[in-house]
Amino acid sequence: MELSERELRAMTGDLDEMHGDLFPRFRVVLAEMTERWRESAGHERSVVRLRATRRTFLRGGLATAGLVGGGTVLAACGSSDSGSAVNATTSSSTSTASPDLTVARLAASLEVLAVNTYQTVLDAAGKGSLGTVPPAIATFVTTAKAQHADHANAWNSALTGAGLQAQTAPDPHYNKIVQQALPTVKTVVDAAKLALTLETVAVETYTAGSALVTDKKNRLVALTIAPVEAQHVAILHYVLGQYPVPDSFVKTDMAASPNDLTEAG
Secondary structure (H helix, E strand, O other), X not given: OOOOXXXXXXXXXXXXXXXXXXXXXXXXXXXXXXXXXXXXHHXXXXXXXXXHHHHHHHHHHHHHHHHHOOXXXXXXXXXXXXXXXXXXXXXXXXXXXXXXXXXXXXXXXXXXXXXXXXXXXXXXXXXXXXXXXXXXXXXXXXXXXXXXXXXXXXXXXXXXXXXOOOOOOOOHHHHHHHHHHHHHOOOXXXXXXXXXXXXXXXXXXXXXXXXHOOOHHHHHHHHHHHHHHHHHHHHHHHHOOOOOOXXXXXXXXXXXXXXXXXXXX
16 A cells, blocks of 8 residues: 555644644543542542551550560561551552543653654654655654644643642653664664554553543543544554554553553663
């Protein structure tokens, strides 16, 4: 399947129009959710603080009892207990994390990874490392990168609006895969294959994430942004001479996992 420069420019134009139509809706719904996430995050922090306070109180009481009773209880609650208390606090913070906020952070990490990867491709193209790069390809890459940046900024605005830290680091699991693959990217085709992998991961993650969230509006947020990522996938299939929609249904076997966020980078 041959794709001309003219056809690719037209498809990129349609992509930009789709993003221009859907992104404002995405931001509106996301803004509505930010307040709920702020309340949820505040509640989770309160729960963690309360549990930590209870543990401190109980340890203090046990220590006092140990002193009165000859120190036997105090000895049993020595330095090793202090370490377990820290671990318990960390565990509590993780275990109470809202699925909706976790999905938001996971989505942001993938968007950051996409931005970084597309920028690396653009840098390589600028140095001539990929050989001849058709102008329409460069336009698509620039457009896709800008859209991923919009998505990442929107997710991070929601996270910071909820009183949480922005997600500026890329997904650790897939970042490792990208870093291993980059030295082998020598041509436009190699770059397109790598980009296709990332875009497929994004589509499948948004699809899988929509089933994980607990709020219907959060599900709408994920499903509003997914069509843009799916269009990225379709265009890259075209660039590689493949059928644009090879599967009748969106799979989720490549979807990023919330566990990625705790994986060492």
